[in-house]
Amino acid sequence: MFAGYESLITTMALTGILAFSFHVVLMAGQLSLGQAGFASLGAYISTLVVPETPLFGGLSPVLVGIPVGMAVGATAAFVLGLPVMRLRGVFLAIATIAFAEVVRILMLNAEWTNGARGLRLERWVTPELAWFVLAILVYAFWRLGPSRIGRAFAAVREDEVAASSMGVDVARTRMTSFVASGAIAGLYGVLFAYFVRRIGPSDFGFSMMLDGLVVAVVGGFLVFFGPLLGSAFITMVPEVQRAAGLEAGWIHPFVTGALLLVVILLLPGGLSSIAGYLHGRLRRSPPPAPSTGPRAGNEPPELPELPAADTPVLTLNGVGKDYGGVHAVHDVDLELRAGEILGVIGPNGAGKTTLVNMISGHVAPTSGDGHVLGRKLGAAGGAHRVARAGVSRTFQHSKLFDRLSVLENTLVGTHLVSKPTFVRRLLWLPSARRDENRAVSQARRQVQRVGLADREHVPAAQLSYGDQRRLEIARALASHPSLLILDEPAAGMNRVEAAELSELIRSLAADGVTIMLIEHNVHMVLDTCTRVVVLNFGEVIASGPPQVVASDPQVIEAYLGSDETGREHV
Ligand SMILES: Nc1ncnc2c1ncn2[C@@H]1O[C@H](COP(=O)(O)OP(=O)(O)OP(=O)(O)O)[C@@H](O)[C@H]1O
Numbered sequence: 152m153f154a155g156y157e158s159l160i161t162t163m164a165l166t167g168i169l170a171f172s173f174h175v176v177l178m179a180g181q182l183s184l185g186q187a188g189f190a191s192l193g194a195y196i197s198t199l200v201v202p203e204t205p206l207f208g209g210l211s212p213v214l215v216g217i218p219v220g221m222a223v224g225a226t227a228a229f230v231l232g233l234p235v236m237r238l239r240g241v242f243l244a245i246a247t248i249a250f251a252e253v254v255r256i257l258m259l260n261a262e263w264t265n266g267a268r269g270l271r272l273e274r275w276v277t278p279e280l281a282w283f284v285l286a287i288l289v290y291a292f293w294r295l296g297p298s299r300i301g302r303a304f305a306a307v308r309e310d311e312v313a314a315s316s317m318g319v320d321v322a323r324t325r326m327t328s329f330v331a332s333g334a335i336a337g338l339y340g341v342l343f344a345y346f347v348r349r350i351g352p353s354d355f356g357f358s359m360m361l362d363g364l365v366v367a368v369v370g371g372f373l374v375f376f377g378p379l380l381g382s383a384f385i386t387m388v389p390e391v392q393r394a395a396g397l398e399a400g401w402i403h404p405f406v407t408g409a410l411l412l413v414v415i416l417l418l419p420g421g422l423s424s425i426a427g428y429l430h431g432r433l434r435r436s437p438p439p440a441p442s443t444g445p446r447a448g449n450e451p452p453e454l455p456e457l458p459a460a461d462t463p464v465l466t467l468n469g470v471g472k473d474y475g476g477v478h479a480v481h482d483v484d485l486e487l488r489a490g491e492i493l494g495v496i497g498p499n500g501a502g503k504t505t506l507v508n509m510i511s512g513h514v515a516p517t518s519g520d521g522h523v524l525g526r527k528l529g530a531a532g533g534a535h536r537v538a539r540a541g542v543s544r545t546f547q548h549s550k551l552f553d554r555l556s557v558l559e560n561t562l563v564g565t566h567l568v569s570k571p572t573f574v575r576r577l578l579w580l581p582s583a584r585r586d587e588n589r590a591v592s593q594a595r596r597q598v599q600r601v602g603l604a605d606r607e608h609v610p611a612a613q614l615s616y617g618d619q620r621r622l623e624i625a626r627a628l629a630s631h632p633s634l635l636i637l638d639e640p641a642a643g644m645n646r647v648e649a650a651e652l653s654e655l656i657r658s659l660a661a662d663g664v665t666i667m668l669i670e671h672n673v674h675m676v677l678d679t680c681t682r683v684v685v686l687n688f689g690e691v692i693a694s695g696p697p698q699v700v701a702s703d704p705q706v707i708e709a710y711l712g713s714d715e716t717g718r719e720h721v
Pocket residue numbers: 474477478479480497498499500501502503504505506547
């Protein structure tokens with residue numbers, strides 16, 4: 152069927168498959184290069200089980216090896232992931248390269264692998280089979296993108312701290328993408344082995360890692376068809392070279408390297424981002440929501456009850472946090488009851504952000520104890536578990552997912568109130584669409600609530616500063632929090648915008664949300680809050696109704712009357 156081109160066509164598909172094993176970790180913001188090791192283990196171990204004759208009905212024996220190779224790759228990734236998943240960036244890359252090298256040396260010295268001479272195998276992989284497997288992968292990644300786990304990958308890639316405060320279990324999400332990468336690399340290993348007919352340890356060396364990475368990066372990891380484009384492009388380089396009569400061996404690596412450089416410098420989203428750009432330009436109407444979009448009559452997901460008015464939401468007893476010799480927060484006692492709007496004010500460096508970081512689980516206290524929504528402060532598990540208890544927050548310095556749109560950012564916020572959809576999306580089950588629509592509906596409500604409905608498809612990075620603050624609030628609201636912590640939400644807003652924000656906060660409290668507002672805009676705090684706490688040098692120096700606190704001489708001395716803060720005075 153592909154007379155004369157079988158090799159080229161199969162190589163293109165196999166390269167695409169290899170690139171997907173890099174794509175899935177890049178999607179979650181990780182640079183792993185251990186795929187050569189997973190592929191090697193998958194390939195060698197599958198040779199122990201793949202029969203030497205066709206299966207019943209003439210099916211390719213490699214079909215037996217595929218699940219084995221995938222299971223081996225996934226298991227190896229899981230075992231390796233346990234120690235290395237705590238590493239980031241270049242350290243993760245180095246650790247995974249070391250793993251691949253260890254596997255290569257083991258295979259080189261083992262007897263059953265035939266050492267450097269390698270193993271001779273039958274060719275059981277046809278172009279049709281290779282492309283069939285690649286098509287399944289493309290389909291799976293297409294369905295993955297707008298699913299709940301796909302959004303979690305994107306959130307972890309864009310900002311791990313923000314992702315965890317939306318309830319995304321960052322460690323688990325990173326491990327999931329790593330194990331998926333191992334499974335796909337194992338799959339590649341099996342197909343590669345039964346295509347080239349002879350495998351040796353050197354086939355799974357550094358150049359294989361680089362090839363896979365280059366294809367994934369050149370194709371682009373923000374769009375599901377990136378590896379497909381990348382492999383088509385890179386595989387064609389030697390063909391074009393041959394057609395042009397350029398036989399020199401250095402041309403291929405040179406062109407590949409140059410291409411990688413051009414993409415990194417000029418096209419960080421890879422070749423597939425051009426397609427995405429053209430798609431956006433050609434479309435007159437705004438692009439659709441990342442999932443199927445809500446339909447008339449869509450209900451938001453089932454949301455848990457908020458705590459009844461006046462029940463304790465937060466209790467702190469003598470809580471403190473030291474950084475070396477700095478007492479960022481010292482001996483703070485605080486109680487917050489459902490329905491309250493608590494303002495926290497104080498000069499720069501007073502400890503406000505450290506206090507909320509302890510409450511939201513991003514920082515562990517060094518002294519004292521406390522409970523937030525029934526969860527012990529500083530308990531193991533991290534910020535995503537605090538979020539699961541019902542705490543949601545914004546950050547002093549915006550932590551938006553810059554490359555995601557307004558709606559996509561807010562959809563990540565629905566993580567805790569939506570259901571996993573990936574497997575059901577693969578099977579095209581109507582319940583997956585219904586659940587996605589519910590999540591979109593929940594997200595849209597929050598986007599509307601903060602006044603960003605007309606910008607829901609704009610990437611977060613392109614919003615004005617004030618709109619970014621609003622988007623952070625929408626994203627925090629999407630999880631239907633019992634306690635909403637707003638860290639300087641009015642920073643950069645003008646008086647009108649701040650007044651609108653104040654109105655929004657009051658309406659949220661009227662709906663039963665308990666709010667903690669850290670703000671330097673004292674007018675706004677006094678207008679909005681039911682109670683105010685003043686921090687100075689990490690300690691509470693005043694607490695009570697806004698007007699009482701505002702006239703406290705100690706507060707005037709420490710904060711309100713001090714010109715050095717440069718803040719608005721009462
Ligand atoms: N990670 C850290 N390591 C060392 N010191 C820190 C750290 N985080 C905060 N601090 C110190 O703790 C103190 C309190 O800082 P924090 O950011 O909580 O104050 P803040 O009231 O939020 O200030 P601002 O209004 O400027 O945001 C400051 O002295 C700060 O330098």
